[in-house]
Amino acid sequence: xxxxxxxxxxxxxxxxxxxxxxTEACQLRCGYCYIVGKNETNRMxxxxxxxxxxxxxxxxxxxxxxxxxxxxxxGEPLLEIELIDKICDYIxxxxxxxxxxxxxxxxxSFSTNGLLYGQEKxxxxxxxxxRHLSMSISIDGTKEKHDSQRxxxxxxxxxxxxxxxxxxxxxxxxxAGTKATVSHQDxxxxxxxxxxxxxxxxxxxxxNLVSENVWEPGDDLxxxxxxxxxxxxxxxxxxxxxxxCSFFLKTIGQPIDRSEDGNWCGAGKMLxxxxxGTFYPCIRFVPFSMQNKPARVIGNCFDxxxxxxxxxxxxxxxxxxxxxxxxxxxxxxxxxxxxxxNYDLAQTDTIFQRAVYTCDMHKARVRANLYxxxxxxxxxxxxxx
Amino acid sequence: MYKYLLVILEKGAVSFCHxxxxxxxxxxxxxxMPLDLLEKIVRYARDKELFVNFLYGKHRLPTKYxxxxxxxxxxxxxxxxxxxxxxxxxxxxxxxxxxxxxxxxKNASRNIILRVEQFDLRQLASDVDLLRGTxxxxxxxLVGIERFTEKDIxxxxxxxxxxxxxLQQAYKMGGEIEINILTDRMLLQQMNNCDAGVKxxxxxxxGQCYICPGFYHDDEAATVGVWNEDQEILIDNQRLLSxxxxxxxxxxxxxxxxxxxxxxQLMTLEINVPSKEQCVLAHTEREASRQMLKRLRNIxxxxxxxxxxxxxxxxxxxxxxxxxxxxxxxLADRAEDLDVDDYLTQIYxxxxxxxxxx
Numbered sequence: 051x052x053x054x055x056x057x058x059x060x061x062x063x064x065x066x067x068x069x070x071x072x073t074e075a076c077q078l079r080c081g082y083c084y085i086v087g088k089n090e091t092n093r094m095x096x097x098x099x100x101x102x103x104x105x106x107x108x109x110x111x112x113x114x115x116x117x118x119x120x121x122x123x124x125g126e127p128l129l130e131i132e133l134i135d136k137i138c139d140y141i142x143x144x145x146x147x148x149x150x151x152x153x154x155x156x157x158x159s160f161s162t163n164g165l166l167y168g169q170e171k172x173x174x175x176x177x178x179x180x181r182h183l184s185m186s187i188s189i190d191g192t193k194e195k196h197d198s199q200r201x202x203x204x205x206x207x208x209x210x211x212x213x214x215x216x217x218x219x220x221x222x223x224x225x226a227g228t229k230a231t232v233s234h235q236d237x238x239x240x241x242x243x244x245x246x247x248x249x250x251x252x253x254x255x256x257x258n259l260v261s262e263n264v265w266e267p268g269d270d271l272x273x274x275x276x277x278x279x280x281x282x283x284x285x286x287x288x289x290x291x292x293x294x295c296s297f298f299l300k301t302i303g304q305p306i307d308r309s310e311d312g313n314w315c316g317a318g319k320m321l322x323x324x325x326x327g328t329f330y331p332c333i334r335f336v337p338f339s340m341q342n343k344p345a346r347v348i349g350n351c352f353d354x355x356x357x358x359x360x361x362x363x364x365x366x367x368x369x370x371x372x373x374x375x376x377x378x379x380x381x382x383x384x385x386x387x388x389x390x391x392n393y394d395l396a397q398t399d400t401i402f403q404r405a406v407y408t409c410d411m412h413k414a415r416v417r418a419n420l421y422x423x424x425x426x427x428x429x430x431x432x433x434x435x
Numbered sequence: 436m437y438k439y440l441l442v443i444l445e446k447g448a449v450s451f452c453h454x455x456x457x458x459x460x461x462x463x464x465x466x467x468m469p470l471d472l473l474e475k476i477v478r479y480a481r482d483k484e485l486f487v488n489f490l491y492g493k494h495r496l497p498t499k500y501x502x503x504x505x506x507x508x509x510x511x512x513x514x515x516x517x518x519x520x521x522x523x524x525x526x527x528x529x530x531x532x533x534x535x536x537x538x539x540x541k542n543a544s545r546n547i548i549l550r551v552e553q554f555d556l557r558q559l560a561s562d563v564d565l566l567r568g569t570x571x572x573x574x575x576x577l578v579g580i581e582r583f584t585e586k587d588i589x590x591x592x593x594x595x596x597x598x599x600x601x602l603q604q605a606y607k608m609g610g611e612i613e614i615n616i617l618t619d620r621m622l623l624q625q626m627n628n629c630d631a632g633v634k635x636x637x638x639x640x641x642g643q644c645y646i647c648p649g650f651y652h653d654d655e656a657a658t659v660g661v662w663n664e665d666q667e668i669l670i671d672n673q674r675l676l677s678x679x680x681x682x683x684x685x686x687x688x689x690x691x692x693x694x695x696x697x698x699x700q701l702m703t704l705e706i707n708v709p710s711k712e713q714c715v716l717a718h719t720e721r722e723a724s725r726q727m728l729k730r731l732r733n734i735x736x737x738x739x740x741x742x743x744x745x746x747x748x749x750x751x752x753x754x755x756x757x758x759x760x761x762x763x764x765x766l767a768d769r770a771e772d773l774d775v776d777d778y779l780t781q782i783y784x785x786x787x788x789x790x791x792x793x
Contacts, residue, residue, distance in 0.1 A: 346704065358712075362705040364756040365682040370707075397671040400705060402680065 191243020318363020
């Protein structure tokens, strides 16, 4: 995939995503992690999972998408691979028995820290479900960058333990990408990290800034400088036709017409289920993700979805949550937000208030994009004579 | 800037709207709002030329309170037990008190509020009948909407229809009474909602301000600040109380709907998003108004009122939540969903000279 192209999601993003939060435990204590309440005690049991699956598969009217992504997350989901295996078997069996349309159009999706990837039981699960499996391992870039954030409870970095599983993972999922994250402390390592991931063989690098307000004055300038260095590297090494990094997109930095009033975030259109069978609009509204606000519950697997609690998410639009500075912004396109984070930081318990602390960082990215596309266009122009 | 204040005179004050007050029925001595606080509020209201709605409990106020209240423009919201003491007050009735309705004196100019719970729905039309002759205007408020089932809503629809038919007969006989859920929509051309926190603010006996009494009675901690005569209360995210920031309501034409922000918060967890029940109930009333107006078209002054168009939905969420937008700000219907009479009426209403042109 060439630079600037967006990776198309499975079924063009129209599939229903159902996230099972199978555990709230994780072997790592990443510095930027939004999960503030990790613990060893809250684990899903099969009865809860089964009840949730039965509810979802038997309520086609509420879950009428043509495809489904059964997403497993934690904490670290592979800690519960035996439970997940049982859940996936039950899903397949039920979809078949109910002659459910999803039987012909489903995925099991994982975001893992990769530490347990080589385990025999994990490998057995992969072999069993390979045709319907997406598996993403999180690695942040160079060892220095990765180990500055993705650490064990005793402070040791996890780079070596994760990357030892890389060859196997890349053999099994050759087109897979990673999800890398950038925070305040490791901004100066951004360019080297993207290059490092490319050198590891990951040609499509999805990389994001953390959603939380971690930014300090001057970070936007470091960010811009890093992206410009990356731009120079891409052009100098002619990587623009073969490699991709999500920081560079042709579509960002344009004004957005007021009539284009959709919400950026898909919260509420997806469904997250915790160990008790409680439903949430996404994992960012679960108790262990909340720092300031009560969790945002939209039902449970025993009583079903509370459709009144889902309504706000389905009518939430850009104009009613954004301040004037965002609506009038000349470079608004591509400026992202996390609904759960907005809610956690809002003055009142509302999803209708957009946090704007990412403004400077977005503008820095827009400036770097202008630099990159302008320089690339000059280079290609010369190439073409 | 607020236009009026709601002042809760005691913790056990009568509930006059959708919310409930668990302390209303408690026994024992009343704990009135401190007199010095009431003095400050009254002085403030006089200075700012604010109207005040005083909410009374079951107890008569001490004389000093009465004298103070009479120095400011106000209305008294009183329970049935105080009707003798305050004959000029707005009487707040619970449908469950129907056995005592006979004791209410005939009065062709009085305003009455009738609160109706789930289990009173079956008798709604007959309860309103019992009150005939005691009011000029009846404001009907449903209580416990959060517990309403689809069957309750169907029952309400039947009762509203029956009330509409009786009211229609009364109008044909020259009657001039108003019942909010049936007559308000006929007269309105734009939203006329409660506007709690926008046009009015509530002050409780604890000296704290609330968006409306419902928030106070539900949770005293849900305050928007301590009332202070020297400093205007600034409500966090006050914009969300406005119609412009209500994604469903701003696209809706059930103009008479209370658009109750207390119920919004309770049922959807967002102050600017109504529940399905609130929308469907308002559209049930809207449809009854539409039908009634259609049948009264030959009677003055109803012949002057613009027709209410028919809709194919009862919950505007169904239209607003669809990704493909409507160009008509008032939720245009597909033409095939309208009956021909309504369709022609709507064209006529939009362009009155069209007949001449034709």
